[in-house]
Amino acid sequence: MQFKHAPAAVSVSFDDPNLVSAAGLVPVMRLAERAGLRELANTWLTVPTDKGANAGLKVASLVGGMVAGADSIDDMALLRHGGMRKLFAKLYAPSTLGSFLRAFTFGHVRQLDAVASRFLANLSEAAPVLGGGAGDGWVFVDVDDTIIEVHGHQKQGAGFGYSGVRGLNALIATAETTVSAPVILAQRLRRGGAGSPRGAAQLVRDSLATLRRLPGTRAARVLLRADSAFYGHATISAALRAGVAVSVTARMDPAIKRAIATIADDAWEAIQYTDAIYDEDTRRWISSAQVAEVPFTAFTSRKKAEQIAGRLVVRRIPELNKKDLDHPTLFDMHRFHAFFTTSTLDTVTADKTHRGHAIIEQVNADLKHSALAHLPSGVFNANAAWLVLAVIAFNLTRAAATIAGTGLAKATTATIRRKLISVPARIASSARRITLHLPDRWPWETAWTALFDHVGGSPPPAPTI
Template sequence: MQVSHTPAAVSASFDDPNLLSAAGLVPIMRLAQNAGLSELAQQWLSVPTDKGANAGSKVSSLVAGMVAGADSIDDMAVLRHGAMAKLFHRIYAPSTLGSFLRAFTFGHVRQLDAVASRLLQSLSRQTSLLVSGEDQYTFLDVDDTIIEVHGHAKQGSGYGYSGVRGLNALLATASTPDSAPVILAQRLRRGAVGSPRGAQRLVRDSLATLRRLHQIDGARVLVRADSAFYGHATVTAAISAGADVSVTARMDPVVKKAIAGIDDHAWTPIEYPEAIYDEATDRWISNAEVAEVPFTAFTSRKKNERVPGRLVVRRIPELNQDNKNVAQPGLFDLHRFHTFFTTSTLDTVVADKTHRAHAVIEQVNADLKNSALARLPSGVFTANAAWLVLAAMAFNLTRGAATITGPGLAKATTATTATIRRKIINIPARIASSARRIILHLPRNWPWQDQWQALFEHGHGPPAMAVT
């Protein structure tokens, strides 16, 4: 694509007060208003002094800025341009919002957690955030990630398992085979903290929130996690709340002994990268195979604290490592093993495929790091912890809005929040007034006009507003 005029024939002006760069904020913040975001924040937050005044409006402003793509306090200025003041009231300056966040204590962050949980419950009543069939599992995935920071002024920063200086964010997401993930709970922790620290409480809180969601009432839940969370506290917290677990097991001597006891004829080929489906034998031709064996976890603990289940093992041939260019077979077969402990009722092959889908939470981590968590804005730990909670609320709000527009933007496999912002949020528009009505003039031939219109009509827009 080329510019149709020479630079000398093009001029620019920043003097039009009726322009908008993010017209999609209108229906999305109407959705947030209907879900009670401002009222919930005003009710639950007790941040002291004038810094905490009008907490509902300040939280709404921060969430709106993140929905529009802000990844720092300065970026909140995106809410104060053009005609934004004609559509929204109480739009605070970035410096005011920064002072508000720095006034948070740990208790205020937990209050904001309560707001995020109740906002998600309200969104689930207005949108199709999570839809689960009668015989399907709802998946609760737990994982942590390092958010890189620079300089020693960041409280709590340190070098964790990745070798990167940063702070550690622990997340719990919920998804179904037909729904994109949403964030149930989040915690910001010191950078050098161990992954499972606080996971027990996070799982317990997440399952409590999940049970309250409108579409998930009574559904079966499967908690998935990697080997860092294979511990008695986390596993029993999930089982005590009525969920099944699927957690990667560490290759300790007990697990190795269980693998050695699997019969050679028990292995079943599975669908794996580069696998070929043979219609004649109705099976996959694959180097990867899977088998299972009954297993009791945590046998070193008291008898009533042990957890019965099964160990699902996937093995992959180990090629000759001496010759990197030739896949030379050895004198006898060697394999690499990946194991996970599960209490689910899924058969061996389906259980393995389901456990591998735990990687969906990695997409959520990447999505957040490409938007609101691209950087942590403050040197104050509690301000950054509150920023993480606000980022989770913006993520869920964006996902809820996407479900209203139709299946094209609702699934994680087809749209990240950046895609949603590009298509239905960051849309240029011009404001006009006629007969006491505000009219939004949107671009002609906008490719995603129908999706935006569906979102706008769902919330009916602000009073006395029309769209052309």
């Protein structure tokens, strides 16, 4: 690529009132309207009227800004450029939207949680966000938390968590099938120093209640996956009471080690990883391992009625950093990774399925590269509401990509935005109709048109002679 003109031959002028930089907001916000975002917010939110008037329109504005790439309150100004007023009504100033968020209490954030849950259910009616069903019969629900770094001393609740980074802690639950990308079922913002399992049991209950609202999942088998931070009675029992199986990494405590020591040498079965794993400790790639299982009862320190029977599935790899010992023990010769499960999957499949929990890390990264790049307010509840709105925007973007097809359903939010949302357009009006003139030879024209037509796009006007 080479610039064709001399610098002096090109001038610029920000003066065209008919241009928009994100024409993809037209079909996406139509989709949000069809899924009832504005009506749900008006129904559920009771933010005081001096700040919360037209709550549905303000929620839609915040979500629309996030879909277009906003990661701060000031960025909401991108909705007020060029011809946006010809396409959308009630384009609020960033200061108005900031005041709206700061008026939220904890109760209002929980009301917004209810909006997000029901909005996802409505989206699932309009787009097969979980692939139209459970695929092979399983829906996988993953729970994890992540630290969102913040700066300055005015952030309520900020603190140093397990990562050593000063920030706030976001706990999320996702759902996916073997044929779909993840969507987010539930979310919660917590203070930075909160332990990972804090509030996880309630989040599990909320996420499973949301899941059962989605079409094609009511009769599906559900498996809850989590890492060792969530290996606790409260979280696991909450899942079991909801009728789902669990697959949770177990900490290598003495009880787990005793169970592993009972596994016979001939019980180990070879397993080949689909992708090699880089071991940070030995700085080597590991591509194979062995797995075995043993019956196991978790939480034996509790009364018998609260103990949970299941299986301990164990994966072992050779210890490459071996110690020079005359009589090495079992744990000197191998490294073990164990998880507790109540599923009926066979040993190898259970291990492979549990490793799929890592996908939720990609969701965390996706959020942090879009609306959660910042938590924009000094007020904790405003940031908690921002997290819920970011989740709504994530699910809306995912639904739009699913409708557009051409492999976009599993793309990152940044890719979807680049191909479907951030499309420049010029607005032309004729006979009380608006035509969007989009770039010639846009590489993703087919996908954009599929989305536009799906949400009720009008045919182009007939040419005049």
